[in-house]
Amino acid sequence: xxxxxxxxxxxxxxxxxxxxxxxxxxxxxxxxxxxxxxxxxxxxxxxxxxxxxxxxxxxxxxxxxxxxxxxxxxxxxxxxxxxxxxxxxxxxxxxxxxxxxxxxxxxxxxxxxxxxxxxxxxxxxxxxxxxxxxxxxxxxxxxxxxxxxxxxxxxxxxxxxxxxxxxxxxxxxxxxxxxxxxxxxxxxxxxxxxxxxxxxxxxxxxxxxxxxxxxxxxxxxxxxxxxxxxxxxxxxxxxxxxxxxxxxxxxxxxxxxxxxxxxxxxxxxxxxxxxxxxxxxxxxxxxxxxxxxxxxxxxxxxxxxxxxxxxxxxxxxxxxxxxxxxxxxxxxxxxxxxxxxxx
Numbered sequence: 301x302x303x304x305x306x307x308x309x310x311x312x313x314x315x316x317x318x319x320x321x322x323x324x325x326x327x328x329x330x331x332x333x334x335x336x337x338x339x340x341x342x343x344x345x346x347x348x349x350x351x352x353x354x355x356x357x358x359x360x361x362x363x364x365x366x367x368x369x370x371x372x373x374x375x376x377x378x379x380x381x382x383x384x385x386x387x388x389x390x391x392x393x394x395x396x397x398x399x400x401x402x403x404x405x406x407x408x409x410x411x412x413x414x415x416x417x418x419x420x421x422x423x424x425x426x427x428x429x430x431x432x433x434x435x436x437x438x439x440x441x442x443x444x445x446x447x448x449x450x451x452x453x454x455x456x457x458x459x460x461x462x463x464x465x466x467x468x469x470x471x472x473x474x475x476x477x478x479x480x481x482x483x484x485x486x487x488x489x490x491x492x493x494x495x496x497x498x499x500x501x502x503x504x505x506x507x508x509x510x511x512x513x514x515x516x517x518x519x520x521x522x523x524x525x526x527x528x529x530x531x532x533x534x535x536x537x538x539x540x541x542x543x544x545x546x547x548x549x550x551x552x553x554x555x556x557x558x559x560x561x562x563x564x565x566x567x568x569x570x571x572x573x574x575x576x577x578x579x580x581x582x583x584x585x586x587x588x589x590x591x592x593x594x595x596x597x598x599x600x601x602x603x604x605x606x607x608x609x610x611x612x613x614x615x616x617x618x619x620x621x622x623x624x625x626x627x628x629x630x631x632x633x634x635x636x637x638x639x640x641x642x643x
Contacts, residue, residue, distance in 0.1 A: 301326040301485055302347065302453065307356035309342055309509075316342045318509045320356070324487060325501075329479050331488045333496040334506030335532070340489045343506070344455050347487065348375055361452070376446030380458040384430045384441055390416075391426040394444045401449065415444040418478065436467045443475070447482070455487045460495065472499060493533050497521065505529050527560060527637040536562040539634065540605045543582065550580045553631050558639040565597075567633040568609040570625055579628040586623045600627060 302324040309317040317339050324330040332340035345351045347358060349370035357366040365373055377383075384393050391412055398408045416426055419440040430438060439459060446454050456475075460468045476499055479486050490496055496503050497517040504514045505528075513525040524530035539547075539561040548555045555561075572579045584600040584607065598619060600607045607627065619625060 301328070301361060302487070303359040304343070304347075305357050305359065307343070307346060307353045307358065309339075309346060309351060310354045316509050317346070317353070320511060322504060322511060322514065324485060326485055327483050328501045329476065329486045329488065329499055331490060331496045331500040331503045332506055333490060333493065333503050333532075335491055338506040339509040340491075340506045341457055342509075344457055344487060344489050347453075348377060348455055349373055374449075374452045376449065376451035376454040378439075378442045378446045378454065378456040378459045380461055384438060384445070386429075386431050388430060389426065390421065390428055390430055390433065390441050393430055393441050394426075394448055396445065397449045411448060412444075415447055418447065418482075419444045420474070435463050436471060439463065439471065443478070447484075451484070453485045453487060455489075457489045458491070459488075461490070461492070468495075475499065497533070505532065507532075521564075524635055527562075530562050530635055530637070535565040535608065536635070537565060537568070537607045537609075538562055538605070540603070542603045543605050546582060546603065547580050547629060547631060547634075551578075551631050553634075556636075560637045560639050562635045562637075563629060563633055564635075565609050567630070568607060569628040570609075570611065570619075572628045576628075576630070578632065579630045581626045581628050584625050584627045586619045586621055586625060588621060589619065600625070602627065 304320045304322040307317055307320040308315065320343060332343060334340050342351060346353050349365075349368065353366065357364050359365070360373070385396065388396070394412045394415055395408045398411060403411070412426070413423075416423070421437065421440055421444065425433065425437065430441060433441065442459070460471055463471065472495060475486075488496075488499065497520075500517055502514060502516055503520050504511045505520060506512070507528050513520060513529045515523070520529060521533055524533060530536050541555065541557060544553075544555045544561050547553060569579065582602050584602045587599040587601050587606065589599070590597045595610050595612050597608060597610050600609065609627070
């Protein structure tokens with residue numbers, strides 16, 4: 301569906317995108333994830349046509365669109381700042397693209413009403429001025445407007461980051477549902493890992509203008525390919541050489557001093573089933589505890605390292621500072637990376 305081929309983007313001497321090769325499939329919810337300034341928005345803007353790459357081409361449905369004007373690309377856009385027309389009503393905002401394309405009045409009316417239902421806007425909101433709406437409602441208008449011309453692709457640049465947490469979660473669910481029902485290809489930009497993991501079919505993790513890994517949320521999380529991806533997505537504990545040697549003594553694992561080892565916080569267990577013959581027990585001491593309501597976060601000391609793990613508080617255990625506990629680590633949950641990692 302969308303193919304980025306050897307894309308390079310330069311601003312003066314600064315190379316924002318180094319050499320991007322990426323494919324987004326039809327009907328996929330595909331997310332560009334990474335910290336600010338990593339190149340994800342630049343890539344998105346190149347797809348839309350705001351930026352012309354210095355090298356390479358973008359192919360959509362076997363057609364080279366690299367130099368096609370923005371309005372001919374059949375791409376709908378939703379931005380973080382909504383980018384709505386403040387002096388127009390909700391109806392006029394959604395109808396804007398249809399008017400420009402010279403649709404008939406009754407066709408426009410039908411389409412706007414249909415879209416309002418899709419994004420859950422009431423009839424009485426359609427006549428309101430955009431400025432009278434809340435942030436969440438404005439974002440719905442922006443989504444409806446992006447859908448108006450039935451684009452092949454919708455791109456969304458941090459569309460939920462101005463909303464509060466509860467509303468973000470709600471709109472996230474709606475976006476996913478909308479995408480599945482309408483069968484649209486969505487390209488989504490965010491720096492929010494949770495958003496990326498819950499929404500995406502696949503994710504590309506960007507770092508300094510380079511894609512470090514492309515994969516499903518499960519692959520990105522459980523089989524992080526690089527140290528950067530491991531640290532950017534979710535929480536991981538670095539395992540020291542000393543602790544690795546302790547684990548190696550009890551298993552057939554070989555420890556390479558040049559490598560760096562990590563384990564996800566939730567993969568460390570305080571209890572294991574009798575049938576679990578692979579996990580290794582390590583003596584630990586509780587250093588501190590933070591209570592979060594649904595769970596508690598414990599900090600443990602093992603030999604020369606500090607480990608953090610998360611425990612669901614079900615009332616069965618309450619460790620205190622200074623308690624001695626055994627922590628269990630399954631060697632297959634350990635992620636390892638080359639030590640001399642080139643940036």
